[in-house]
Structures are given as C-alpha cells and as structure tokens.
Amino acid sequence: MTINKGLMTSATDLWATPQNFFDDLEKQYGKFDIDVCADSSNAKCAKYFDKQMDGLKQTWAGKCWMNPPYGREIGKWMKKAKESAGNGTIVVCLVPARTDTKWWHDYAAKGQITFVRGRLKFGASKNSAPFPSAVIVFS
Secondary structure, three states: OOOOHHHHOOOOOOOOOOHHHHHHHHHHHOOOOEEOOOOOOOOOOOOEOOOOOOHHHOOOOOEEEEOOOOOOOHHHHHHHHHHHOEOOEEEEEEEEOOOOOHHHHHOHHHOEEEEOOOOOOOOOOOOOOOOOEEEEEEO
C-alpha cells in the first residue's frame, strides 16, 4: 500500500478517519448508511459521495457519516450537515475542534459536541494530528 505523505501533514485538508475510531462510533450510533464526503481510498461506508458526485449537491438521508475536508470549505460542509438534520436524518461529523472559527459558532456549536480526548492518528500516520478533534452530531 502506498501512502501519500502529503495526507499526513497540515499542508492538506484531507484526513482519513482512523478505522478503530469509526468502528467505535458505529457501535455508539449504529451502522451508517452513507459517507457523504469520501473517495475510494478513504470511504467508511459502501455507499459514498465522492468529489465528482459533490456531496454538497446531494440529498443526505438516513444515518450519515462526514469527515469533511478541513480547509476553507469546511463551513459549507458543516452548514449542509446542520441543514440536512431532520426528517429522520442524522449526521455524525468528525472535525477539528476549532472553537475560534465562524463555522464552529454558526454550525458546530448548534450540534451535540463531544471533544475527542487526545489527538487522533489519521490514516496510516505514525504521528498524531497537530490539532484536537471533536465529533458533532446533528439530528
């Protein structure tokens, strides 16, 4: 397996969800129906929206998993997650705990917040992320 080392640094906005962390969330929330922001190398569900499908333009339904790009676009993903909640839709989001940002106050703070203890090791990285994480649930 080839690892793109660029995915393991803060120079990227892509952070692959640690499998054991995802498995624990599925135990807590039940099986997810769709990964709304993924690609073939990091999708956590059999059904997923990739970049070409553009999850921001899709209808989200059921129990949704989201680990969005952590760059400037994260606010759009959090807005979509918050707006998609309702009518039985649940969106569980893994995001950096950036409590000083506009998107955090406008969207994340309106969900159920669980701060992750310690720092996650994303993908196949040997090192922990350079930021704290949080799980936000919109339902």
